[in-house]
Amino acid sequence: MSDITEPTRTGRDIPPVAVSRTTTEVNPTGSWKYIQPRYEDRVAPCNAGCPVGIDVEGYLYMLGQGRTREAISLLLDENPMPAVTGRVCHHPCEDGCNRANLDEPVSIHGIERRLGDMALAGPAPEPPERTREERVAVIGSGPAGLACAYHLARLGYGVTVFEAAPEAGGMLRLGIPEYRLPRAILDRQIDRIRGLGVEIRCGTKVGTDVSWAELDGFDAVFAAPGAHVGKDARIEEAEGTGTIRPGLAFLKEVNAGARPDLGDHVIVVGGGNTAMDCARSALRLGSKVTVVYRRTPVEMPAIPQEVKEAKAEGVGFLFLAAPSAARIVEGRLRGLECRRMELGAPDESGRRRPVPVEEGRFTMVADTVLTAIGEDCDLAFLPGGVEVVGGVARIDELCESTVARVFVGGDAADLPRSVADALGSGKRAAIGIDHWLRERAGESPPPLDTTALRFGSTGNLSADRLRGTDPIPRTAPVNEVVSWEEMNPAHFARAPRHEDHFHATADLAATFGEVNFGLSEKEMREEAERCLNCGVCNRCELCMIFCPDMAIHRRADGDGFEIDMRYCKGCGLCAAECPRGAMAMSREAR
């Protein structure tokens, strides 16, 4: 054959396709780059938004990996009572949830509640070792006092809690109705805290049953007496009727087991959680209930779920109205005169201030009026040197008051007032007391970097960060909250949120039993899978899959990735594709 029809060389010399003879490893494409990627775990907004200081994202990550026991353990590191908060917390964690930009926030409270119940169903944790000689007195066994006692016990201290009421729990027991928080759950949660070696002396009011001098035997004191004095609604002619009364007093009575007759028509004044608790409790006593609130539904401070459930149970609502005078006939309350309101300029809380409308007066039928417009603290029992400003004790970031050795927290020092804020306050106090005692003992502990201990530098302090016991390996953590704009939603699929199972009972009068049953375990796991793990690498491997240079490898220890900088040419695909914003690009350090 001639050269014209046959190739000049055979296929043995030339490969069938254009392929390099040598390995491409000889070409260190990494030399091209002027920027380079790095893994950088940041903070999810739920963590920063949690007043308790829970690593929400962390325990959802554990749960998503099927590591349920570790998830519970991580939760309990920060929160002494998840079965309680899962039921009653106003869950600001969910307000910040980035998932809302995709569909709906993760039901964090629903997951926490189920995990909390699972924790209570499991074996009690071993009591921590008593490593410190010091003993701390805690005044008040509400969420702030119990949280402080819990964290101090876990830090190795001896703790005694003084509680004025016959049973422990503070406002959890006195103020929150049973249908929201079954007493069996509360009792078991408090038993768990006792199980850590915390002594709780009930029926012992400091200042009456025990004097301050008797507390001298303790190395430090944490006072968290709560806010038990209902604010006066200033209703004319109300004096002495007995049927216009603070809602909190009514709740305490009912929660102690009393079942007073309130008459046919009950008016609850206020728009917060106490108002909702009063309204729904009154409903269970057989009355028709109307909530009168001076602003609109938008400004209501009550948990939206509570409002929804109250409506479902039959509570009526009247907005933009405020009581002005009681109508008394023959010494008996017959009605409540109200004024119509409209919203004016915003006040110091940022909400628009209600102002009365001229001519707008009307009267509502009422046999009982319960006022729930806020509570004050009785701080008279505190030592003289404790400075009180605006009705609350003046404290520093770690709850230390103006008197040495005395720390104050919870409702007595903190606004806003919520179970979660109280739990967070108790933890801050425990960390402050621990540090103060170590300094006093001459151990010269390094100064506390509270910014570093706070989730996202503005959230609450983390006990795990304090002890350095975070079980999740973080890569180059940066204490900043990741925003939705820094994430890549292209890789997320929509999935509807599981709502709590709520059963409105037809015969409410028959029961103060629970009506919200939370999520099933299956729903809890599905909710955990909805978590986007904002800002935190959850080993999804997309960086590795997208790297055009195959420069990203699983680490030999199996946890996380490493980037082979010899071949990474700095294209930035990995960081752009990272769904969670857990990677960043920076100028190459040459």
Added chain:
Amino acid sequence: MKKVMIGNHAVSWGVQRSRVEVISAYPITPQTQIVEELSDMVADGRLASRYIKVESEHSAMAACIGASAAGARAFTATSAQGLALMHELLHWAAGGRLPIVMADVNRAMAPGWTIWTDQNDTLSQRDTGWIQLYCETNQEVFDTTIQAFRLAETVDLPVMLVLDAFFLSHTSEPVDVTDQEVVDRFLPRREARLKLDPEDPHAFGALVRPDAYMEMRWQQQEAMREALRVLPEIEKDWEALTGRTYGAIETYRTDGAELLLVTSGTITSTARHVVDARRDRGEAVGLVKVKMFRPFPTEVLREALTGASRVAVLDRNISPGHGGIFAEEIRSALYDVPPERRPRLFGYVIGLGGRDVTPSVIDAVVDRSLEAAEPEREDLWVGVEL
């Protein structure tokens, strides 16, 4: 297992039985049902495959190229404008010697906007280096899908499997779906001779200088010749397992024929009826079906057509400025036949844009081809008022 199914689903089932590992496609009428069925199969676990959703046909082919280069068995499907959008990557697949199989449901090119059938979409891709197989029935579609993978992986060339829009894609026929274990005996797992390997990384598709480019094209051409050679062996294996065979071309009642019709696709089935009727009337009319268009089966076609005095090629396509594309290729194949044995060739352009080709239309073609002393011109347009 016999199932009644549309032509599109015959492709899907063929792909399922071929244990395709990666499917990437973008929907386009009249192809969409192929990949819809496949996505169901992947979703419900009947097919263990990665289904990659993409934003265009260009990306679909790019994904198939990546998957095939990594050693996976890859499949896609498209039609008309979608195929045109893939054009650049068709060269990458063929030049990269990647045994991708693609189903193209023949749809005429726009404008005017159309969804109906003709062959201009696939014939426009004639020179991209893909093997092209045109099918006549749903059973043939199913069988050819499986054979296509074996052929592609034997010669390292991509295969385009072609079926007519609606006349086949949306028409139900009984299909014998060969059992998986039988297909497994016919089509083993793909063993790529050359593939991307993270442990031994090489650059693919990089610059080739003039002193090597032609050698690569030569090897591609050799592979095409090899495809012609191995197709009968592959068909023989399949026939041994299933009793069914088709051939690069098929001759039908050609003995002693004065006129041979040459068809491809579904027009063939209609032409069979016309040939039967003519034979019953004692007329010497036969049929040659062309299934394989690339590589072009020159030898067997020349042999089949030499001997008849007249050949009528029915082209459901047009190369504007020239004529029907099959007719041109066959004219070229017959050039070497001595003039005294060379048949007179009538090239008909017929059925464009989905226009129905009925038995009476083909009868008119037969009459004209038998009666005329010479074709009036190279391209005889059927059914167009001139």
